[in-house]
Amino acid sequence: MLRVEDLAFAYPGQVTPYHFEMEALPGEITAISGASGSGKSTLLDLLAGFLAPLSGRIDLDGRDLVPLAPESRPVSLLLQSDNLFDHLSAARNVALGLPGKAPAGQTVETALAEVGLAGMGQQTAATLSGGQKQRVALARTLVRNRPVVLLDEPFSALDDATRAATRELVKTLTMAHGWHTILVSHHMDDIEAIASRRYLLDEGRLAEG
Numbered sequence: 001m002l003r004v005e006d007l008a009f010a011y012p013g014q015v016t017p018y019h020f021e022m023e024a025l026p027g028e029i030t031a032i033s034g035a036s037g038s039g040k041s042t043l044l045d046l047l048a049g050f051l052a053p054l055s056g057r058i059d060l061d062g063r064d065l066v067p068l069a070p071e072s073r074p075v076s077l078l079l080q081s082d083n084l085f086d087h088l089s090a091a092r093n094v095a096l097g098l099p100g101k102a103p104a105g106q107t108v109e110t111a112l113a114e115v116g117l118a119g120m121g122q123q124t125a126a127t128l129s130g131g132q133k134q135r136v137a138l139a140r141t142l143v144r145n146r147p148v149v150l151l152d153e154p155f156s157a158l159d160d161a162t163r164a165a166t167r168e169l170v171k172t173l174t175m176a177h178g179w180h181t182i183l184v185s186h187h188m189d190d191i192e193a194i195a196s197r198r199y200l201l202d203e204g205r206l207a208e209g
């Protein structure tokens with residue numbers, strides 16, 4: 001289980017710090033909603049290690065992630081868009097998630113098949129649709145094989161049919177691979193469709209419900 005415990009953070013000059021407390025279970029999607037500017041991206045940046053908290057813990061199965069640099073954290077981050085290098089093939093983009101010089105071919109093909117893109121590995125990322133690009137990014141998340149997956153408005157740039165299919169894929173992958181998926185979204189329909197647990201961020205604090 002991922003537990004955010006007494007995590008405090010303030011930007012320079014901020015009088016009242018954020019104070020985050022939350023839990024996320026493996027195999028489940030935990031949603032974070034809140035008004036624009038409420039601090040949702042700040043929370044994701046703390047989880048990813050791009051910001052350092054004033055105090056508190058980010059506990060994953062008994063291990064505190066706070067001292068770890070971003071690249072050492074068991075975390076993947078997927079944004080609304082711009083997750084891929086457009087000039088590289090889908091397969092090369094997926095292979096970027098592999099450590100070192102691991103033998104990539106089969107792993108990459110298997111991951112692309114799992115996200116519904118079998119046989120499309122040689123296609124240049126620039127030629128893919130928005131939904132296909134998000135699937136490639138999810139395939140890279142698969143080969144990275146990190147248990148905490150942070151999604152920052154990942155469906156917002158997609159049309160209705162594509163967003164419904166993509167969010168179902170996220171749910172399927174989360175359950176199949178035991179990801180602790182944390183979904184930041186403004187869209188209640190996405191949250192209602194796939195999240196098991198919800199938090200609302202307001203006035204610097206998370207409230208469950």
Ligand SMILES: Nc1ncnc2c1ncn2[C@@H]1O[C@H](COP(=O)(O)OP(=O)(O)OP(=O)(O)O)[C@@H](O)[C@H]1O
Nearest residue numbers: 011012034035036037038039040041042043186201
């Ligand atoms: N580097 C920074 N320095 C100072 N203040 C910042 C910095 N980054 C963000 N903020 C402020 O912190 C607050 C929270 O920003 P954050 O981006 O986390 O909100 P958000 O909920 O993700 O917003 P949105 O939904 O619009 O993306 C905002 O008031 C923002 O202006």
